[in-house]
Amino acid sequence: MKIISVEERTIPLGSDTANAAISFQNMTASAVVVEIETGRGRFKGLGFSSYGRYSHGGLLRERFIPRLINITSGISGETSIQLLANVWDILMTNEKEGGHGERSGAVGVLETALWDAIAKSEDLPLWALLERDVGHSGDNGLPAGKTAIYASGGHYRSGSSDATEVAEETKQSLGAGYGWFKLKVGGATQAIDIARLEAAVQAAESSSLIAVDANCAYGGETGATQLNEIDQIGLRWIEEPVDPLDYLALAGCSQSLKTPIATGENIFSQADSRNLLHYGGLRPGIDKLQMDFVLAYGLTEYLRMIADAETLGWSRRDFVPHAGHQVALHAAAGIGLGGHETAAVSGGPFSRVSDDTVVQDGIASLSDTPGTGIENKPELFKLFQDLL
Amino acid sequence: MKIISVEERTIPLGSDTANAAISFQNMTASAVVVEIETGRGRFKGLGFSSYGRYSHGGLLRERFIPRLINITSGISGETSIQLLANVWDILMTNEKEGGHGERSGAVGVLETALWDAIAKSEDLPLWALLERDVGHSGDNGLPAGKTAIYASGGHYRSGSSDATEVAEETKQSLGAGYGWFKLKVGGATQAIDIARLEAAVQAAESSSLIAVDANCAYGGETGATQLNEIDQIGLRWIEEPVDPLDYLALAGCSQSLKTPIATGENIFSQADSRNLLHYGGLRPGIDKLQMDFVLAYGLTEYLRMIADAETLGWSRRDFVPHAGHQVALHAAAGIGLGGHETAAVSGGPFSRVSDDTVVQDGIASLSDTPGTGIENKPELFKLFQDLL
Numbered sequence: 001m002k003i004i005s006v007e008e009r010t011i012p013l014g015s016d017t018a019n020a021a022i023s024f025q026n027m028t029a030s031a032v033v034v035e036i037e038t039g040r041g042r043f044k045g046l047g048f049s050s051y052g053r054y055s056h057g058g059l060l061r062e063r064f065i066p067r068l069i070n071i072t073s074g075i076s077g078e079t080s081i082q083l084l085a086n087v088w089d090i091l092m093t094n095e096k097e098g099g100h101g102e103r104s105g106a107v108g109v110l111e112t113a114l115w116d117a118i119a120k121s122e123d124l125p126l127w128a129l130l131e132r133d134v135g136h137s138g139d140n141g142l143p144a145g146k147t148a149i150y151a152s153g154g155h156y157r158s159g160s161s162d163a164t165e166v167a168e169e170t171k172q173s174l175g176a177g178y179g180w181f182k183l184k185v186g187g188a189t190q191a192i193d194i195a196r197l198e199a200a201v202q203a204a205e206s207s208s209l210i211a212v213d214a215n216c217a218y219g220g221e222t223g224a225t226q227l228n229e230i231d232q233i234g235l236r237w238i239e240e241p242v243d244p245l246d247y248l249a250l251a252g253c254s255q256s257l258k259t260p261i262a263t264g265e266n267i268f269s270q271a272d273s274r275n276l277l278h279y280g281g282l283r284p285g286i287d288k289l290q291m292d293f294v295l296a297y298g299l300t301e302y303l304r305m306i307a308d309a310e311t312l313g314w315s316r317r318d319f320v321p322h323a324g325h326q327v328a329l330h331a332a333a334g335i336g337l338g339g340h341e342t343a344a345v346s347g348g349p350f351s352r353v354s355d356d357t358v359v360q361d362g363i364a365s366l367s368d369t370p371g372t373g374i375e376n377k378p379e380l381f382k383l384f385q386d387l388l
Numbered sequence: 389m390k391i392i393s394v395e396e397r398t399i400p401l402g403s404d405t406a407n408a409a410i411s412f413q414n415m416t417a418s419a420v421v422v423e424i425e426t427g428r429g430r431f432k433g434l435g436f437s438s439y440g441r442y443s444h445g446g447l448l449r450e451r452f453i454p455r456l457i458n459i460t461s462g463i464s465g466e467t468s469i470q471l472l473a474n475v476w477d478i479l480m481t482n483e484k485e486g487g488h489g490e491r492s493g494a495v496g497v498l499e500t501a502l503w504d505a506i507a508k509s510e511d512l513p514l515w516a517l518l519e520r521d522v523g524h525s526g527d528n529g530l531p532a533g534k535t536a537i538y539a540s541g542g543h544y545r546s547g548s549s550d551a552t553e554v555a556e557e558t559k560q561s562l563g564a565g566y567g568w569f570k571l572k573v574g575g576a577t578q579a580i581d582i583a584r585l586e587a588a589v590q591a592a593e594s595s596s597l598i599a600v601d602a603n604c605a606y607g608g609e610t611g612a613t614q615l616n617e618i619d620q621i622g623l624r625w626i627e628e629p630v631d632p633l634d635y636l637a638l639a640g641c642s643q644s645l646k647t648p649i650a651t652g653e654n655i656f657s658q659a660d661s662r663n664l665l666h667y668g669g670l671r672p673g674i675d676k677l678q679m680d681f682v683l684a685y686g687l688t689e690y691l692r693m694i695a696d697a698e699t700l701g702w703s704r705r706d707f708v709p710h711a712g713h714q715v716a717l718h719a720a721a722g723i724g725l726g727g728h729e730t731a732a733v734s735g736g737p738f739s740r741v742s743d744d745t746v747v748q749d750g751i752a753s754l755s756d757t758p759g760t761g762i763e764n765k766p767e768l769f770k771l772f773q774d775l776l
Contacts, residue, residue: 010450022482028450052484058446059490062398062416094410096440097604097631098654099683102447102490216485243485245659248666266486271633278636279667295487 001083001118002074004035004042006065006110007387010055015348017155020186020217024155028055029349030106033387034068034113038121045117046374046384047109050294050323051350052265056106064106067091079133080118081303087114088300100269104297111298112327112372120371126327127366130334134303137336139317142363147332149353149364151176152213152324153344154183154196163199170203170210173344179362180209180236181344186217190226197233211262213239219249227257237262237288244276251281262288265322268296273305277312284313288338292322299331306335324350326372326380329357333366340364349380389471389506390462392423392430394453394498395775398443403736405543408574408605412543416443417737418494421775422456422501426509433505434762434772435497438682438711439738440653444494452494455479467521468506469691475502476688488657492685499686500715500760507718508759514715515754518722522691525724527705530751535720537741537752539564540601540712541732542571542584551587558591558598561732567750568597568624569732574605578614585621599650601627607637615645625650625676632664639669650676653710656684661693665700672701676726680710687719694723712738714760714768717745721754728752737768 013027029049036043049055056064067090075090077083091107119126131144140148151173154166166183173181183200185193201207210233218227218241227241239262242249254261260283267276273291276282282289289309293302306316317338321328324342332340343350354373358365367373375381401415417437424431437443444452455478463478465471479495507514519532528536539561542554554571561569571588573581589595598621606615606629615629627650630637642649648671655664661679664670670677677697681690694704705726709716712730720728731738742761746753755761763769 021484024482026482053487054451056446058444058450062446063442094412094414096409096654098633099441099489099492099656100633101487101492101656104487104489243659245486245488245657245663247663266484268487268489269633271631275633275635275663275667279663 001076002037003068003071004037006068007033008057008060008065009386010057011383013349017157018187019155019184019213019215021215027052030055030057030060030109031383031387032060032109032113033384034110034117036114036117036121040121043117043120044388045113045115045120046372047113047116048325048349048374048380049105049109050292050325053105053295056102056109059103059106060110064091064110067093068110080129081133083118084111084114084300087111088298100272104268105295108294108296108298111300112294112325115299115327116372116374123370125366125368125370126330126372127334130331134335136334137316139315140336140338142336145333146363146365147329147337148179148339148362149359150180150182150339150341151178151344152182152341154200156184156187163195166196167199167203169344170200174204174209177359177361178344179339180211182211182213182239184215185212185230186214190229194229197230201233207234208236211236211239214241216240216243218242219246224256227253231257231259235259239263239290240265247275247279251279254281254283254287260286260288262290262320264290265292267291270301270304270308274308277309284318285315287318288320289314289318290320290322294323294325294327299327326354326374326377329353329364330366330372333364347379349383351379353377389464390425391456391459392425394456395421396445396448396453397775398445399771401737405545406575407543407572407601408603415440418443418445418448418497419771419775420448420497420501421772422498422505424502424505424509428509431505431508432776433501433503433508434760435501435504436713436737436762436768437493437497438680438713441493441683444490444497447491447494448498452479452498455481456498468517469521471506472499472502472688475499476686488660492656493683496682496684496686499688500682500713503687503715504760504762511758513754513756513758514718514760515722518719522723524722525704527703528724528726530724532724533721533754535717535725535752536567536727536750537747538568538570538727538729539566539732540570540729542588544572544575551583554584555587555591557732558588562592562597565747565749566732567727568599570599570601570627572603573600573618574602578617582617585618589621595622596624599624599627602629604628604631606630607634612644615641619645619647623647627651627678628653635663635667639667642669642671642675648674648676650678650708652678653680655679658689658692658696662696665697672706673703675706676708677702677706678708678710681719682711682713682715687715714742714762714765717741717752718754718760721752735767737771739767741765
């Protein structure tokens, strides 16, 4: 494989929403196109940053794109996994250990574009390429090409964050075939949050169809009290109750809460993932791991995280990646993860799934279109117009 | 305080040297100038990235400079510490928890420039401002304005990394008044490294005047064997024996080695520092903590790390920051840290200390020049010419 060209554009994602920790008004992402040449011809791969940690334009132009472009000799590997692991080594040349943030997203978005290109060069959807080269675990009870899927939303909006709106979003999401619905908590008073939650549970007709995302709002004693109240509701999961690096607090949560805990979207490396699993007190088979490989050095590093976790008793069913990229959808369907997240709000690049994906009864069934399917997601694809 | 302007330039630092992990051929850093206005007038502060993790131009221009420039109302604080903590909150607006890398260096270099400007506005050297507003612990047996200082070098150079050269560098460094000398290991065969080490010890006439920096080269069983051999020499410290996030391996090192361990230069946040201290098995009063606040969200975050460490039995004497910036020199002399590192190789921005600093008998005595003294470090100051 030869790298022909790499282009990046920074895309403003500004939206009038917030979670407990941040506003999304000035959020950005990187759209990346990598053109490769293989024995079968030239193929363009599309990659898009994950949500919540900004674009990587500066880092890509300063360090990572030059490293990729400077590979003049071609890159090889017996399988797509080995090929990408070799690319990974090149991208990480002269990078020190430790301090995993930002660069992990730059590497992740580049790798994502490469996966799209390589899958296209093999004339396979990414899920089928991954099923072939990694293997599907079968853990999740679904065949390759299908995955559980849920909708997330319930953000705080300026002027309105009321229970009626949350109930409506819950009904719409479940009505559209998503398996469960997740809403934001921790960004309002506990009374308002509980009202929002009760409205969602009532709309869903089951507390197990409602998860919450606290974006680390529940540190300290007040947080513990609030968490205990939420724990009584019997939700599907409580996401990021505390700072994911505060392993003591996290272990405290898993000791005191019956509700499953989900975390990992801000854990960006194999080293950090290992520490989370060793020290965070999380419970295999109960809690959910949401590492987002577009933010975390790509699928190459993600497979290392999964391998580590499997030695500690976790299964791929426990992995439910953050954010809702097409690549995460394909990974879930290809190697058998616990599910796929997608934004319930219509419009915007993280909303829904590609048009050729069927969502029904909580299951997404992917098509045979080669690549990752960004071309079939019009709201996302239009952001690549300048690059193609 | 009002922010008048912020400028950044990316500076190539390419040098023909390497450590066990990376080559420095394409290394870069950011030079930053921040102009502020206070009741006393306008002052320009200079900041310079730390070494080893590249420049932060993209991140600075994309996120952090706009946040600083957009403060139109002025920033206040009863002391310089509170003022900078308020700036910190503004810089970290809409940044999620977790994933601390890169952005921590962007914030660090900006804060560093602000400290220079604020010290100038108070007509004080930074060390005296810190002594006044933080306090000097007295732990290190030196008065404010003075700090222990050592020289680091012994890099691998293409074509020559021989013992004679290392011996020469050791003699020059100790002869120039530095208290001890640190050289690279782990990047050659063990036989070559031991020969280099023996040459350095012989040149220093004492193994306690020689430290080594392994840049994480000693993971795994082979590494453990090599470490045990080096442990017999009785060195001052062994730095970064393993990945600083591999707490299990690090704890293994502190259990098996008599030699003090030094680590922390790739630990970039209070959250990561807490985990290092909780899980890394390091020994207060024996091991050294090298967190580099220019890479790690600045002095504001560094004071939080120190406060955490003090509750666990560590003293400021155990803190010896990485790299050799003027700000680290001033922090060591102002609040009483365990020492200051500076590059033994002459030439280059991290070499030696400002001309108005006297180095003698292992102690650096700082002058009363206001600010951090970059203007008195010609090799570094010339990199700011385009910005001033």
